[in-house]
Amino acid sequence: MTTPLDLAIRNATVATSRDVTQMDIGIAGGRIVQLGRVGPAAEDVDARGLIVTPGGVDTHCHLDQVEPGMGNGAETLATGGRSALAGGTTSAVSFLGQIPDHSLTEVLQESLRRGEASRIDYSFHQIINDATPEVMAEVPQIIERGIRSLKAFLTYDAARLNDAEFLEVLEAARRGGAMVAVHCENYHAIGWLTKKLLADGRTGPKYHAWSRPKVVEREATYRAICLAELTGTPIQVFHVSCAEVAEEIARAQARGVKVWGETCPQYLVLSEDDMDRPGQEGAGFMCSPAPRSRADQEGMWDMIRRGVIDVVSSDHSAFNLTGKNGKDAAGPEASFAEIPNGVPGVGARMPIVFSEGVSKGRITLDHFVRLTAANPAKLYGLAPQKGDIAIGADADLVLWDAGRKVTLDNAVMQHAVDYTPYAGLEVTGWPVATYLRGTRAMQDGEVLAPEGAGRFLPRGRYKLAEPSSDVPNGFTAAEIG
């Protein structure tokens, strides 16, 4: 106690995952070591009039993802991390792609190497898109390296697993003590609808939504839940777009299934109308699942209030809208089926949820903290290090000016992608400073954290869920072999 603190944040209104309190925060060695009465510190920050929240934890973003040929997309952990810090996010979980002709370990190594330039702390989900015996044999080692979550796609030509492969992934996760995150849309139905739409000359961006109606998301969600019930593996359904899909999650939760639901800002403020803008402008709003109607946005807020949806991530994707070729590589003549799916949002996420949620009175401040930091951290094994303001936690902190109004545009976002789908949206409440492990990483929009400021976050073993008993004689998938 005689050693002074490194940093003290004083006089703040501190929002944690459970309450909002006036207190000081004392930081040493990058961690929160004192709350309440806080002793002398090498540096004092007076946060009077500001709200302090934990740094955002974005457990779903595609940053520096190694691509086929070991290439990379438009957004790195350095550039995406810059945007993250600007928007109040200090940790991200990106993805390890499964790359043809490369072992999972090689991709992990390359990803860790790239991570050395990250501006934020980071982890990865391991994507499995080809569940061969060789690949699955490698999975336990990957998990042991702290990659405590696998990602499965039920759609996309290059990525989708059939149900047997998905079961392999679920079973490997359960055995390794890992979660599975799932993209739930019906691959074949989308393909079938797309073929019909293209044959009918319906090629514009708006037909993206037509090619994947709610029912294909609802079906795949129900299926993913059933297969997870079979193996007894906990899963998170990624990017839930509407209340009907969330309702299937709610039903499963009520019968005791360990399933959680995530949504993203694009389902809270964008809609199918955005894809109907003139020319290829609509391409900038294309993501999957597709944004639904305005009424569906309110349905999602209801599901957030009910607790069925308990995480808001960004699903930040690294596709440029303009340049010589339309959205990323697709070109101005591209049909919706050729345009890559995904929108950037790692920087926009926290301000949008703060503004649409807290400032508009839809949720409380502590609920905001749970949605954007505490819940994703708990679910993915980053807690108690990340996600909350508590003794022992990393001093990842955001200072908010709750009354500041900012109109979003791409410059504000500071990411490498050349546009934001949220341009023109005015938000109320803005992060004026971000601290990463006790170091000031952003101040008044200026990102101070250099490349390499971020660290890899190995994650701990998931507490095993009880296996399902929906098999004769108490047999469960877990019992065989």
Next chain:
Amino acid sequence: MTTPLDLAIRNATVATSRDVTQMDIGIAGGRIVQLGRVGPAAEDVDARGLIVTPGGVDTHCHLDQVEPGMGNGAETLATGGRSALAGGTTSAVSFLGQIPDHSLTEVLQESLRRGEASRIDYSFHQIINDATPEVMAEVPQIIERGIRSLKAFLTYDAARLNDAEFLEVLEAARRGGAMVAVHCENYHAIGWLTKKLLADGRTGPKYHAWSRPKVVEREATYRAICLAELTGTPIQVFHVSCAEVAEEIARAQARGVKVWGETCPQYLVLSEDDMDRPGQEGAGFMCSPAPRSRADQEGMWDMIRRGVIDVVSSDHSAFNLTGKNGKDAAGPEASFAEIPNGVPGVGARMPIVFSEGVSKGRITLDHFVRLTAANPAKLYGLAPQKGDIAIGADADLVLWDAGRKVTLDNAVMQHAVDYTPYAGLEVTGWPVATYLRGTRAMQDGEVLAPEGAGRFLPRGRYKLAEPSSDVPNGFTAAEIG
């Protein structure tokens, strides 16, 4: 009115799909032409003390199904028809297989040729197990020949459709004004579980049930419903085995989806315990979905009473239990995965439902008529010709002695298959005579109808259901192309 009737059934207690009435039935030209006061007839039958019901309509049985190589199974429309008549069934819907190197039309021709020896009236569902453009191009003509229902399997190596193929089938049916009947189990999950069970040395018949727990049926049922919602096609879920699956059907019905559910006697009186009999004896009870627990049987009766399950068919399958090779071709050393799935029941169905349903007080007589004759006839376009006792309907009639007790064994069944899974079951209530289009076809267990007594039943166009609107802007799958 001056011409006498061909036949009069007098003094009977007549059970129709809606009521039970004392009346006479007047028949001419094979049809019911007079009810109530019935005039003079060439032949009079005094049915005092007996109950008269419509002849059973079994819309799910594998009789004379053309097999690969144009071969055939153990049961023909002649032998299966004999069993049917013995058990009070006068019409059956069998299947047109899709045979490699043969057009659908060829198989239909061959099936119609074989049908010439049928002892009962018959129709077919067209199985689609390889939805190639060539095959799908042929479908409209098949439907126009009166084959107003397609059959899709979501499991079985040789038969299963992926979801895009299933959508093709659904869409072709909708356009042609046909129903789709679906076998709902998750192909990949069953394969995955089977592999694990076999690897673990769990090979006996009882592990058949372990390889396909309820959740794989529930999943596939939900999926089939969703895809049918997408195209707006009416479907019937075949052989529902438990209340959890039926509940998904009930939910869909409540939101207006045109989906119906069928069950079979094996889910009302057999259970997983039967598959656990010594040696290969359990093979005789193997069918898919697998029989569940005793408690599940009561769950199915509840769903019948609620009206969620409104048809009981037999799913009569033509596999011999004994002979030199165990169940059909599988052999005594065969693992559960090699033993063909299916049990015979075209003759047992009506007495079992009468006994377990009516005699045990679970359902009323008119409900029995709806389950076994009127509903299947309506659903599959055989009404008003078949399925009820009404003016203009075919004079397919069964005279029941409601008090007679019979212990089932294979001789009683009179089919070609060498066993019945219901051996030893005592039923109360027995058909003492069966009439097919006004001609006595069975009397006191003796089948009088010769080969060729039966006729092909071309079926009318299904009244189109409203397409689903779960697509943006009111677009539906039906609108494209």
Next chain:
Amino acid sequence: MTTPLDLAIRNATVATSRDVTQMDIGIAGGRIVQLGRVGPAAEDVDARGLIVTPGGVDTHCHLDQVEPGMGNGAETLATGGRSALAGGTTSAVSFLGQIPDHSLTEVLQESLRRGEASRIDYSFHQIINDATPEVMAEVPQIIERGIRSLKAFLTYDAARLNDAEFLEVLEAARRGGAMVAVHCENYHAIGWLTKKLLADGRTGPKYHAWSRPKVVEREATYRAICLAELTGTPIQVFHVSCAEVAEEIARAQARGVKVWGETCPQYLVLSEDDMDRPGQEGAGFMCSPAPRSRADQEGMWDMIRRGVIDVVSSDHSAFNLTGKNGKDAAGPEASFAEIPNGVPGVGARMPIVFSEGVSKGRITLDHFVRLTAANPAKLYGLAPQKGDIAIGADADLVLWDAGRKVTLDNAVMQHAVDYTPYAGLEVTGWPVATYLRGTRAMQDGEVLAPEGAGRFLPRGRYKLAEPSSDVPNGFTAAEIG
């Protein structure tokens, strides 16, 4: 068979509760004795081009109801019967009020005396509004007289039962083998809201709807169901106004409770907007529950299609709109709380359901027959004598011109009440002739049946439902005392 028939209806399209068939109908002694080929008759009616349905059975109408002081309302079984016949209804179940200082038997005698002038066949529900021991002691004898249903009100000052009294009524019904029909609205909540509205100066007819929102109907419906579960008594919920209420009935049905739901034309074609017409005109649309919104009307049709609501009755009430005193006795200055609740509809019911249901394609013809005749007859013990076209049934028949368009007004209705709330509604499909027990009772709008043409219909014992088991140790209310 040698005796000729009294009457033959020939060449008709006959709609029964299960099908639509071309056939002739042979009638003798007032009953249907022959269907199909029909022999010579004293009188032949050629119904070519017309649809024949069973005469309507209206199990909820206030006709000649004995009022306090043994007085009577505006509508008798003679006048209301005239309207009924004009609209295709041949049987009605009215009510026996419980009159202060008069025994139930006295009121029954008086009601039967008045019934001698009825133009249609009739029965009664016994209202219990004061469940004293003396009254309850009389109930078994009343039931034995063929009054196989009791009516309970959960609201209205003069009529409402508290829950203990309602349980007495339920228990008495169960013991006597009778149904209970229930008016479900929360008495106290309506009173409380009414007091507040009046205190606030909100007195116009439209505030009638404000005084009894959906939730008060939903609550009371749930409560009635629970109390019926406790005693194991079958109940029908009268006049369900919206899908939310019907959904509670559906949930109870799904768990096996014997509960049915009725609605009325006022919930299918009237709305709260009608009560907002200028001055006291809105009073003409006041009934309880109150008509809801236009969207709620479609919700009711959905519930009809699902089978949750399976009877449409009129709840015909005998209040005059005009005259010297505003709606009945209330006067032009009356607040909504003083204006009697109820609208006339015994004549309008069948044409409205035919037009809005069948002609508009919402339901099939046989569904129309079930809703308006077969189901109410079965539920209230009038079947098989009433409600369907079948051998042995009374020859109550309606001949419809399906294409005729008629705009409703009070003259068309032919009742004694001085208005119809359906004035101005154009219906497609109109009854051109009505037969009561084989006698022509209406032709082309002219009612031919004289006073006294109708008969009292004693009803048989209700088949006892299984008592609920929701009591410890298998104890049920039925077991005590």
Next chain:
Amino acid sequence: MTTPLDLAIRNATVATSRDVTQMDIGIAGGRIVQLGRVGPAAEDVDARGLIVTPGGVDTHCHLDQVEPGMGNGAETLATGGRSALAGGTTSAVSFLGQIPDHSLTEVLQESLRRGEASRIDYSFHQIINDATPEVMAEVPQIIERGIRSLKAFLTYDAARLNDAEFLEVLEAARRGGAMVAVHCENYHAIGWLTKKLLADGRTGPKYHAWSRPKVVEREATYRAICLAELTGTPIQVFHVSCAEVAEEIARAQARGVKVWGETCPQYLVLSEDDMDRPGQEGAGFMCSPAPRSRADQEGMWDMIRRGVIDVVSSDHSAFNLTGKNGKDAAGPEASFAEIPNGVPGVGARMPIVFSEGVSKGRITLDHFVRLTAANPAKLYGLAPQKGDIAIGADADLVLWDAGRKVTLDNAVMQHAVDYTPYAGLEVTGWPVATYLRGTRAMQDGEVLAPEGAGRFLPRGRYKLAEPSSDVPNGFTAAEIG
């Protein structure tokens, strides 16, 4: 920061409402002022090896409740407070009875006077059992005194409100910014069943359960929710006994109603079998609702895990089992209807939930804190002062030896009531010290807090819930008058 702390709890495993952390707790002026690194203190407590939780908050106990005639029951805030501290509870919400011939204010004064001898901090719910205009006129002042919750009984002769009176209470609460707690059982149904049971000679304690089956609790719960929907008032359903009742709460929560559910230890470890013990011994287990079956206990744990039930209180009641007169005043010959309902439990609550919940692995430690302290404190306006370990909160702390096994008996309980229904139950996990506002109040079973150690807790205004919109034209009960 230069002033030393009054007390430091060091080296503890600290369980808060959201997490479990190793940290020190620094206390000054009765409050938690420092967490984490904690400076020098006047007194140091080494809690190594112990778990520290917040002091229990029991928002439902009858302590020193003023009775008719201004008398009092067996348990005072002094004796009950002693038991509370022994069991790890530091705050209680007792009740202000409505006493004939005394104003609410008088009773409040008397209660505050009695509270001066309390050993624990305390507040009150205001019972309304006679909602006269005079009484309701007094309510706003009572609420302003910090009595931010009203209590309504829907059963019990002396206490029950009819629905209009209950609406008055709901409306008064909403206007005053107060919650309403409700005892939900159907008064009339219980009375009716009781009369029948007594008439049938079924008088023993076990018939208490027969007189109030689940359905009467389920009905009243649904009704209370509906009426709260009508006024838009937040409510808590007291002492939910079974999953069926909780399911109705879950449904209402899903549609956005502000309703919460409480249960009590008696529904987690007692059952109907206990009431069937010989003689009057069963009387010791009589409470209302009645304990259900063993299976129902597990159902309640499921509902706790789902979050539908989020508070466990004791409903401590002050009736002696023995003495010269049987349970309290009832006497050895008393029928179940004469024996008062209620069991003591203010001291047993925390150890039972710890043992059955945490030690048996049903819930986590932080869930335990939420159920027993944080949630009740939040719901009833005691947070952030009470219910959690956080900066600024009162230093109400309990030190637990998680491994200690104790067999409960009445001496251990230390209350004034002469028995505990939990005698013989062995619990794992025991409070070894309790601190009230930083002062040691119990150590190793010895209660150190003197009479008068406790303080009255005035509570803040409830944040108003949105009123229901289930009224035509957007009208809500809130809008009138």
